[in-house]
Amino acid sequence: MSYDYLVVGAGLFGSTFAYEAAKRGKRVKVIDKRKHIAGNIYTEKVDGINVHKYGAHIFHTNDKKIWDYVNQFVEFNRYTNSPVANYKGEIYNLPFNMNTFNKLWGVVTPAEAKQKIEQQKAAVNVENPKNLEEQAISLIGTDIYEKLIKGYTEKQWGRKATDLPNFIIKRLPVRFTYDNNYFNDKYQGIPVGGYTQIVEKMLDNELIDVELEKDFFENKNEYLKSFPKIVYTGMIDQFFNYQFGTLEYRSLSFENIKLNEENYQGNAVVNYTDAETPYTRIIEHKHFEFGTQPTTIITKEYPKKWFEGDEPYYPMNDKKNNEMFSKYHQLAKESPNVIFGGRLGLYKYYDMHQVIGAALTVVNQEFQ
Known part of the structure; x- marks a missing residue:
């Protein structure tokens, strides 16, 4: 069988590219190591x-073109992301807003909240933040940092906040309104019936063949010889045999629990911001789609150190790793028959709308 493209990875980037290539009459083979x-x-x-x-x-975007694009595959519900934080049994709204400030300090007006934050910032007086802790306190004060940022962040990254670079928190979402909507984006929702159907519809084309449980690296050389062009969405350092070293990631493990009760926590996402709780959040999936099932399923999410063979979720974009990635990125530019994309191919954490946008940009460059 003659193919125009091999797409490595049946995620959102690779599937968007495959869908657009097939629309243009190209024959595409898609492989993925998962089931x-x-x-x-x-x-x-x-x-x-x-x-x-x-x-x-949670899908969210301000880009109407991206919103319209994804809506051709699925209908979205009206879900609004309004996570809450649990700090040792105390419940706070996220992002930081007037509900949060009222619970913390008893303030009622935006002016009172601003005054309280400024007082705490002034008491510490951090002019040139050298690490994440100093950066966060310089933006929001000590109370919010200690209860809602410090423990969660240190669990997430596996490092002390004083050992994390300040640029991880360039800004913090602070709102002086009683609005619990986490995102400011105009368009937001969850696909009615789940996300998988988006990719199913993208790949449902007679010009696209899909093979699962296929590891690109088991036949890398053969793939490179057999396909005129490859779209690669795996780890960029692995593609180049780790010749400059191994990029760092944070990984996750998930504990799924079925409960014989209708409603466990009353919200889709609850973050656990204290240092003692080993997981960062609990997800109750039915609330994404306003479910009324008699039982519920929750997932506890545990951050962990990444080792080779684990699923890489979050790139560690500190100075050392970014410098290493830039060397791999240069090799990628010198590989004209391979297109690198997605969060692993570009060593960058993308939201879903950004993945689709990046894939469509590559499509426009490829088929202009």
């Missing part, structure tokens, strides 16, 4: 509940 398509946005129906197998995914 399923859709990458990390894969949802699996369990007891009538669409379970987000790799963590919570």
